[in-house]
Amino acid sequence: MTELHYLTATEMARLLRAREVSAVELLEAHLARVEQVNPAVNAIVTLVAERALDEAKAADAAGPKGPLHGVPVAHKDLADTANIRTTYGSPLFADHVPAKDDLLVERLRKAGAITVGKTNTPEFGTGSHTVNEVFGATRNPYDLSRSAGGSSGGAAAALATGMVPLADGSDMGGSLRNPASFCNVVGLRPTPGRVPDISDTAAWYTLAVSGPMARSVEDLELMLSVMSGFDPRSPYSIKEPFAPDPETSVKGLRVAFSPDLGGLPVDPETAAVTASAVTVFEGLGARVEQVDLDLSDADDAFRIYRAWYYALSFGDLEGLGANTAWNVEQGRKVTGADLARAEKLRSGLYQRMAAFFDTYDVLIAPVSQVPPFPVERPYVDEINGVKLPDYLSWMRSAYWISVLHAPAASVPAGFTSAGLPVGVQIVGRPFADARVLRVARAFEQATGYGTRRPGL
Template sequence: MSDNRNVTAPHYLTATEMAHLVKTRQVSAVELLQAHLDRIEQVNPQVNAIVTLVAEQALKAGEAGDAGEATGPLHGVPVAHKDLVDTKGIRTTYGSPLYADHVPDKDDVIVERLRAAGAILVGKTNTPEFGTGSHTVNEVFGATRNPYDLTRSAGGSSGGAAAALATGMVPLAGGSDMGGSLRNPASFCNVVGLRPTPGRVPALSEQAAWYTLSVPGPMARTVDDLTLMMSVISGFDARSPYSITEDFTPDERDVAGLRVAWSPDLGGLPVDPGTAAVTATAPGVFERLGARVEQVELDLSDAEDAFRVYRAWYYALAFGELDGLGANTSWNVEQGRKVTGADLARAERSRSGLYHRMAAFFDTYDVLIAPVSQVPPFPVEDPYVSEINGVRLPDYLAWMRSAYWISVLHAPAASVPAGFTPSGLPVGVQIIGRPFADATVLRAARAFEQATGHGLRRPPL
């Protein structure tokens, strides 16, 4: 049964609505912040989504905002940042005991841009150590629980962000995505998230400036809010060598005539029957909206080796000199130490070939739709999914293939609520576009969202 008791509460307004109310002085920034701080106090102990709260600092920012003129399109709107993202003067642990008391002296670019747009930071959201894995649990703060079923995982590694959004603690949250870290928790928590084309939202790194598998991106409760946040955080930054110079322009057309490819399993991946049943309803939605839908056979298997090689290489580069890492991070570092030049050459050939094959694919289709995750939210005590639909998996990464195979494509991909299993667990559909076609992905996501209304179903907290 749908639980919409809090739909019209202040903390469940959209970010777009909140910004309008503050701008027109129908609501003060302080009043809006207080409503969210009250909500955090009410529900955060149950889900453990926000792990560092800066209420006093936020209220001071709200008071300053109310005393002056609007500073940007998000003036007075509360926002939370993932605990992987540097926030000046605010504890940032990266989910690791090694950084439990770390306080950065500068803001990440996404933080800079949201501050400049008038958004007010209320806190940091939980993440696994260094964002490793799609289950949000770490030794510093513990596990984030799924607000639709507190015995289940909120996904990861942006699980704290997704749970905070779903429960009305914030209307916007920053996420990041290497192998599904933004899309998976959006799917698990019935919110929306966009993995942008690499470079659309600049990613800054002093160690791996050219690394394109991991990207920052927006998370929200509605696609319109995703689009609003993208308009703020996207754009060229010379500190990122592959930053896109083209401005992000929303596409507000309907989807009549859109060419939609549908893959129920991305070429033979095992999918949980509950997830499969929900995502199988997505093609019909697009057909009713006037899109041309065709089920396709895909071979994305080259993405497996390419993703694992590049991920392993990155972990050895980024974390190989640290002692005291957790089990998952250590395993990735050890895999990275085994990577050879021949491995990298093979991965680059595979990824290049896949890029060109998919370019030809997107000459025929505008978007590809598929499951975000191969399973619904799993028990929070489980470290990862070890079996799907009777198929045993080799390691803790393998259950995320439906997300990380897409990461290799250099393509934008959104997660949008697609429905619920019979037991009430959220399931998302993944909408994938050609590289640089972020606006087309959001156009399709918005149409699907508005046609179904699944994102309006709130958790029973």
Template sequence: MSELCYLPASELARLIRARQVSAVEVLQAHLERIEQVNPQVNAVVTLVAEQALAAAKAADAAEPAGPLHGVPVAHKDLVDTAGIRTTYGSPLFADHVPGEDDLIVGRLRAAGAITVGKTNTPEFGTGSHTVNEVFGATRNPYDLTKSAGGSSGGAAAALATGMIPLADGSDMGGSLRNPASFCNVVGLRPTPGRVPGISETAAWYTLSVPGPMARTVEDVTLMLGVIAGFDRRSPYSIREVFAPEPEQGVAGLRVAWSPDLGGLPVDPRTAAVTATAPAVFERLGAHVEQADPDLTGAEEAFRTYRAWYYLLAHGDKTRLGPNTAWNVEQGRKVTGADLVAAEVARSRLYQRMAAFWDTYDVLIAPVSQVPPFPVEQPHVSEINGQRLPDYLAWMRSAYWISVLHAPAASVPAGFTQDGLPVGVQIIGPPFEDARVLRVARAFEQATGHGLRRPELRAA
């Protein structure tokens, strides 16, 4: 039974479809794993075992239909799940039970996936460290004294420990990529609109996107095929049907390698691991050059749009946690002139990157500027002796990329000398999600870093 917990979702789906294993057996194996290890990492915060068991029995009684028929999945506690508590990591919503599913949840269920519960997130997804007043902190499976990252930290930790084979997440400033890097799994920030985000108040906001997480690139690709697709409620939803590229490797591709995105401080432990990535691509036949894209304006654009969004989304709330409250206050300071400057900066950046993509097929860079840090530490305040101005600044390597309207994946790249996971970020031109995943898969298969499991013993 325990062997089922680390099988890829694609393999579980095949076995269930062939009736070589039942959906109930798969679910029970994962529920047992949750019981064994979740008390140590605190990744799954709301469990719906009875509901999931009923769904698994129904799946076994029915003809296999969707591509995820009978496969367990957990949802980030930011997305609404009909009839299942959804707290957004906030005491204000500690007992909140939505009446409808978010689009991503509905699409997974329609594909046959079985919901087992919700994964932990910081309050309203604010920050790249998963801790909140409702459920506490999620711990890193590879070192329980360290952070699992965020804001999809519960999802990443649950995947790494075999509690679930698939998880959804969301990413504004790195929330799919950072926890994937910290927990040795795969996370994809899709091109905005690839997976539609539905909003009645911020329908045009493109910095935050939903997306898939899994232990393998193949499973991320499978899940993206399920959750991607046009929805007219999203004004920038992509009509093109997502299709993965053939597994043709990366020979001949033009790869830009940026060790620090033009001068960002990067912890030497992280830098030592990510520096091994260019040689992998060279061995695979790619043409690798060290090249730093000109990301001037990314900082200004991200912070202005983020602040504006937080005021829009949370400006009417009281009793907010310190990080959310700080973001709201930043939003109150945004002026019309600030928005003008941010739009100009982002537009010029987009045009410069369009020229960059004429020269290079993909860009590889660090996901995070540091390895996992102590779980009791609210955020990283210093890198290489450089003091950081606030809790956001340590994630510039991720949130600068968010401004590019581009797909970006975090793929396991190795471990520090003390055994902490580090991911490499693979970034492609806007709309080239399939290319990013093809390159990520080639890297994954050439290195095998994602096969290393945390050494957790049952509680």
């Protein structure tokens, strides 16, 4: 029998509505799991157990309401949570306690979810390895000597170990997808505007998005249905709330496979696991074709827009960590001509990919170019003998996709010979989030890789 903390969120919600389990009982099972495994992985960095227990008691007394009634969740430490410490992974905000919830937190709580705590992130989400000077590093639950990925690494590790069934995250260059791949869970970078974000400084910025993480696609769809929907304070907010695709089969779908997105170096074991997805989809009746795809124009566009954003958002702060400071410094060098070039490159790439998705329903590719690396390493500086110039370069397989304005999911796809998880990236046409998750769900059900738990 599945332990209570490893049930799906969908099943937890059903049991709670039927009063076959109480919110207090469910929460206590998760708090016990936090006590048991969190010291090893360092995923939840601020725990609000007493507050959560009070909310669970109130939920039991009030009775079921909302699709997430009584379901425990954790919020990334970039998301503001009213009256709960929110550090953004930075010593500059080590004691910061917001007065107001971010919109996504507000929506999850309104749906009945109970906040357990905050999950670890690098400073301001800067990088795909979760380590900061406030809380230290989050470790991979499948091998504690390895990285959990980032920047939603705390969320991914908490999900993989059964500390929570649902967790939110954010993604500019892969931060919902990379940690999902590293920790054998599911993460979705939704189409920008699917989950509205509210900003006073960069309201039109579409490279950074918020999104859901879970242990199954069905749970991720449940969470996304709650997080999505129009908000007038977001200028590109999508009007319709998300609804899962009722179709389950992928038979006849046109699947493009790119092993390297146009010449990127990819670790051999990562490449082998990713390529194995082709056989799975062919077995499901999809029409798979390997494509010669060149997304290299995305590199310059991403770096220019990212640098500009960092200078805008963090340029006035003193005492930033090395990675954040480097991004700010790059942003201060951006000129009007640079922004014009980035816009032209991104526009051309968008139109070429629009034509691409007239031919193919989805694209599958590596999420990350490497499997989880040693936790002491700040970043990957070499892949297959190819030296990488900076800490961003090893994540091009994710951040090139960010430029496309497209939904992209990471789904467990297998393991290396050392037992380290590897995900496959499923990318769809902009606004086709439901189709991406339909394909992800079919793959997940055909393989069952996501049911393999860490040995903690």
